[in-house]
Amino acid sequence: MDNELKELYQQVILDHNKSPRNYGKPENYNHFAEGYNPLCGDHVDVYIKVENGIVEDVRFEGSGCAISKSSASLMTSIVKGKKVEEAEKLFDNFHDLVTGKLDDEAVISEMGKLAVFQGVRDFPARVKCASLPWHTMKSALHDEATKITSEP
Amino acid sequence: MNNIKANNNKTDNLRTVITDTSGYDVKRIRKDFPILHTTVHGKPLVYFDNAATTHKPLAVIEKTRKYYEETNSNIHRGVHFLSQKATNEYEEVREKVRGFINAKSHKEIIFTRGATEAINLVASTFGRMNIGEGDEIIISHMEHHSNIVPWQMLAEEKNAIVKVIPINDHGELEMDKLPGLITDRTKLVSIVHVSNSLGTVNPVKEIIDLAHSKGIPVLVDGSQSIQHLKIDVRALDCEFFVFSGHKLYGPTGIGVLYGKEDILDSMPPYQGGGDMIAAVSFERTIYNELPFKFEAGTPNIVGTIGLGTAIDYITSVGIEKIAAYEKQLCDYGAEKFAPIPKFRPIGTAKDKVSVFSFILAGIHPHDIGTILDFEGIAIRTGHHCTQPVMKRFNIPATARVSLAMYNTKEEIDHFVHAINKVFEVFS
Numbered sequence: 001m002d003n004e005l006k007e008l009y010q011q012v013i014l015d016h017n018k019s020p021r022n023y024g025k026p027e028n029y030n031h032f033a034e035g036y037n038p039l040c041g042d043h044v045d046v047y048i049k050v051e052n053g054i055v056e057d058v059r060f061e062g063s064g065c066a067i068s069k070s071s072a073s074l075m076t077s078i079v080k081g082k083k084v085e086e087a088e089k090l091f092d093n094f095h096d097l098v099t100g101k102l103d104d105e106a107v108i109s110e111m112g113k114l115a116v117f118q119g120v121r122d123f124p125a126r127v128k129c130a131s132l133p134w135h136t137m138k139s140a141l142h143d144e145a146t147k148i149t150s151e152p
Numbered sequence: 153m154n155n156i157k158a159n160n161n162k163t164d165n166l167r168t169v170i171t172d173t174s175g176y177d178v179k180r181i182r183k184d185f186p187i188l189h190t191t192v193h194g195k196p197l198v199y200f201d202n203a204a205t206t207h208k209p210l211a212v213i214e215k216t217r218k219y220y221e222e223t224n225s226n227i228h229r230g231v232h233f234l235s236q237k238a239t240n241e242y243e244e245v246r247e248k249v250r251g252f253i254n255a256k257s258h259k260e261i262i263f264t265r266g267a268t269e270a271i272n273l274v275a276s277t278f279g280r281m282n283i284g285e286g287d288e289i290i291i292s293h294m295e296h297h298s299n300i301v302p303w304q305m306l307a308e309e310k311n312a313i314v315k316v317i318p319i320n321d322h323g324e325l326e327m328d329k330l331p332g333l334i335t336d337r338t339k340l341v342s343i344v345h346v347s348n349s350l351g352t353v354n355p356v357k358e359i360i361d362l363a364h365s366k367g368i369p370v371l372v373d374g375s376q377s378i379q380h381l382k383i384d385v386r387a388l389d390c391e392f393f394v395f396s397g398h399k400l401y402g403p404t405g406i407g408v409l410y411g412k413e414d415i416l417d418s419m420p421p422y423q424g425g426g427d428m429i430a431a432v433s434f435e436r437t438i439y440n441e442l443p444f445k446f447e448a449g450t451p452n453i454v455g456t457i458g459l460g461t462a463i464d465y466i467t468s469v470g471i472e473k474i475a476a477y478e479k480q481l482c483d484y485g486a487e488k489f490a491p492i493p494k495f496r497p498i499g500t501a502k503d504k505v506s507v508f509s510f511i512l513a514g515i516h517p518h519d520i521g522t523i524l525d526f527e528g529i530a531i532r533t534g535h536h537c538t539q540p541v542m543k544r545f546n547i548p549a550t551a552r553v554s555l556a557m558y559n560t561k562e563e564i565d566h567f568v569h570a571i572n573k574v575f576e577v578f579s
Contacts, residue, residue, distance in 0.1 A: 002193065002526045004526070005522075005523065005526050005577075008522065009519075009523075009577050014577070014578070017578075039534060040517075040518055040533065040534045040535070040548070040549055041534065041535045041539070041542060041548035041549045042516075042518075042548060042549075043548070063548050064516065064548075065516035065517075065518035065519050066515075066516060066519045066578070067518070067519070069516075123522065125522075126518070126522065129518065
């Protein structure tokens, strides 16, 4: 496989695509948003349970490509248990990572597994795939619109 | 509409499929398209996104350049040499388009920005004039958004109703449902000739004859038929026919609205401005005659002239030869794609052009598109501006291969081979 393509479809991404974590609508949640990418028809529903400023639970449902599905899966895995502010900070960092604005290695390594999405920055057409679940999560945390679209 | 006449001739949909490709030299044709010899990610380009736009032959590229080098001027106003030359070239194209689709008069050829603008023009003028509260417009389930939204906008404005001809699992119109949709409130049928996402060739002649038997005018969206089929608007007898130049190997930003002269004549202007007037005073403006009434402002002169050259090019090869060659490609593609594992074609109409929409079970079209791109293959992925079609088949998107006159069987083989890379990544 071409190196650039390998950077995009890393093993972690393929694994989360195949077996997404935190998939399915939970019984209890107090924040929700629906994300939709009109360009490709991908959509993701994000359900969050916030208690005392902590993301107690976060799950997702929807259909999308390998990049968006694995992004949602990794996002939910990493955000769970974090403070709302921490989740929002991660949103900012993730956004900068996939749009190629983040090159501080220390910050990237702090992001743990999310760093696998760095390859997306070389695929402008795919940035929205990776960022859709994050935009949806942010919207859910703020309970803004119920249906949002991703802008890189 | 009292000027719509029923046609008592037998309907045959004017589909005579020609199979003779003798003298068709695809190698020579490929030489005429410079971009086909570029590489993408280090691989020779295989361009399979022709339903989105087609590439331009060298003749069109050179003509465009030559126009700016030797002719550039505004049209219809100047007395000077260059303006006259530009006007002549521009108007010669109108005549070329007339001949290409066999319209009766050059007055029936209106240049627009594309098929989308042509439909909007009809909705804004003919539509506003003839469609009122409670009236009905019939479209189909396989329309491009450009033949849905303008009618919805009109319906919202006028409190009119948009009705939809359903499609079956093959992506064919359910023609038996059409008579039941037509009522005495039906004011227009606006129908796509060939579906951009399914490849289906619709029986437009049958639809036109049925509509005419009830006095209903018909608009045919020819965006995906003009480059694949011989179009004869007089034989079709449609009231309107629209297409875009860039899907016909011409430049972007130029399209055509064909309309029957008496109907165009009865319609109010679309936009106001220069060129569309005969005389202007602050008290009153007298509109120009056809076709200028609908061409306000300086038009896309170079685009029009480029389109003329594209039509010359297609005519020199022969649209029937192109259709026959593409039919061979279509049959070859269908045969080669079918055995691909997990391959599910979307759009399996009996009568179709060389457009293959498909999904691979468990693999999203976007991922297929990215991986094939690294093999040099350009395909389209997504909903193709036909979201109702996606919903009909209960899928978010498809991958689409759409072939043109310069594609080859070898490229199809390469595609089939390259699909293995997709399975390698998602093993």
